[in-house]
Amino acid sequence: MRCGNECSPELSLLAEPLRRRRENRELSAEEWALLRCSRCRGWLRPHVLWFDEFYDExxxxxxxxxxxxAETDLLVIVGTSGSTTLPNHVASIVHERGGTILDINIEENAFTxxxxxxxxxAVIRQPAARALPELLRCSG
Ligand SMILES: [Zn+2]
Structure with a gap:
């Protein structure tokens, strides 16, 4: 999460009570308060790229x-559909440079x-939880 007012570049995890939450009911006042920035009291937001936003540094x-x-020889892409521009751009750069790309995903995607x-x-059609430990075991 990060502050929607951008009062600070700091990132934080979603508050523990909200992460543990399983019931499908409205948030309590205390839970709503956990979605406020501790510095400026503005709303927190997920640290993701929304459709009307752009990638920045x-x-x-x-x-x-x-x-x-531009300096990568091996790019391992794990469990993403490739539906946003930056990951695709990174993969294209590595590919154009002659680097190796490993696609770990349970289904066909933009990187395949x-x-x-x-x-x-190579393409590995397995869940990341199975493929990555196996990959580490083989590389050691
Ligand atoms: Zn803030």
Whole structure:
């Protein structure tokens, strides 16, 4: 979560009582209060990119990601559909440089063709919880 008023760049987890919440009922006054910024009392918001927003360096490390992609030899993409621009841009840069792309996902996605056509690339059709530990075991 982050402050919707942008009073600070700090990120925080959703308050524990809200994370543990399972009942489908309206929020209590105390629960609503947990959705307020502790500094300015503005509303907190999820730290995600909404449709009317754009990637920037401050929140999403846009330029840093592009620079890192230009030096990446191996890109492991885990469990994402590839429906936003920055991850696709990063994958394209690694692919164009001749890097290896590994696509770990239970289904076909925007990165699958890049992984299949990248040098030494691979597609693993397994849940991340199974594929990643196995990958670590094999790399050690
Ligand atoms: Zn704030």
């Amino acid at each position: 401050e929140h999403f490390r846009f330029e840093s990601s592009i620079r890192a992609a 063709p890049l992984a299949r056509s990248s040098q030494n690339g």
